[in-house]
Amino acid sequence: MSIPLHIRINENSYNLQVEEDETLISLLRDRLHLTGVKEGCGNGECGACAVIADGQPVRSCIILAAEMEGKSITTIEGLTETDENGNVSLSPIQKSFIEEGAVQCGFCTPGFIIAAEALFMRNSDPGDEAVKEALSGHLCRCTGYKSIFKAIDKTVKNRYKT
Amino acid sequence: MKYLVPHSLAEASELLLDTGNSMLLAGGTDLLVEKRAGRISPEAVIDIKRIDNLDRITLQENRLVIGALATITDLLRYKSLPEELEALHDAGKEFGCYEIRNRATIAGNLAHASPGAEFGSTLIALNAEAEIFSIRGIRNLPVENLYIKAGKTVLERGEIIAKIIIPLRNNSASSYFRASRVNGMDMAVINCALQGFYDNNKTGGLNYRVCLGAAASVPVRLPEVEKMLSRIDGTAARSSEVFSGIKSYLLKTLNPRALSLRAAPFTKKVLAGNLIEDACCKVRERLIK
Ligand SMILES: Cc1cc2nc3c(=O)[nH]c(=O)nc-3n(C[C@H](O)[C@H](O)[C@H](O)COP(=O)(O)OP(=O)(O)OC[C@H]3O[C@@H](n4cnc5c(N)ncnc54)[C@H](O)[C@@H]3O)c2cc1C
């Protein structure tokens, strides 16, 4: 059996039919092909699958799609902007990640960027403690985290330069 | 699997009674993990998140009331948390990570009944009660009497933890400490919640309530340790004597499960003693300013 789901994803509205036991990550990746959402552990521990739901970062591998009725979801794909000529521009956090070399294999990157983006939504000038809290529970096997913190720090600093 | 969305507690309770092998769904941070691991396969999940007003935390005259849907984040953001309930804040800060705290409810933490759950020991030390709703009636139960064994509570079919009620206690303070293998994102190897309180007239010395998590299959109160702690009179010599007495008592009496994933029994017993000392010192610091 399936049930109706009304949901906004990256500013687009969808009226879908979902299976009752379909997870949010499976809806996003397998059906809507938003494959920037990564599945690492599949049980809430790594953060690779993070998306923003109504302003709050959550882990899409341990949420049923059906639970998201009426909600507005942002995935990593929703952070870029495309102009009329098809040129894609990255968000300031995405740019800093590239500049600071905070991406190695890249599997954890969408989760970190989503967590940072959600942090900026609730706190425009986060200090080190707030950044640490927001990223706690996001695992990276490659970078050793330093470059990730640098990238976020840089984004904070750039904001106040402009 | 069916996905059901009740709009009242009564409807939720009825659905639980009418649908075989059904489970309540709150934040899903235990339920979805268990389901994806194949450890449970409910025929129906009953999502209670669309029931109004269940996420409230309210301070009443002599108690704090936490609704069934209040998340750990709601608790940490709650501005009017009475000072004497600081253990709740300590426990919330240790819990999982930011994104898990956004979904995980305090009631779900009790209902899942993990031996090392943050809020089991904490709410027991604070002498909290669960208000349990069913269409057959409402009953109040001390959290201390909620547990049967790991993963199992006394809740019967159709029963829902509607509220958690924590009494305020004059002249008291509380704290929570945990030992874990990593900071966050792992359950406690052992945890300890402690409340210290004077009797009403503040004539006698300090009394204590102490509860350990992950020391056994359910959170355990330690009445003997509570008595020993009450012999502390504030002098360093006396305190260290009491704490070493408690540590040898724990080595003799605690009996943690041998096959714990997180630590061997001996480690747990040693850590338990250390945490009790830390928690007691913190409570005294908070109380005797
Ligand atoms: C990555 C990760 C880290 C975690 N870290 C911690 C941690 O540090 N400390 C810790 O203690 N736990 C931790 N947990 C476990 C989990 O997050 C908590 O136990 C959480 O509080 C469960 O609440 P929930 O709302 O998500 O419950 P759900 O998963 O929705 O439900 C859990 C169980 O309780 C039942 N239930 C839910 N609400 C009620 C109710 N009102 N009345 C009766 N039954 C109910 C459900 O039917 C289910 O059986 C972690 C989990 C994950 C995935």
Ligand code: FES
């Ligand atoms: S894939 Fe969801 S937290 Fe790891």
Ligand code: FES
């Ligand atoms: S860059 Fe490879 S896991 Fe983080």
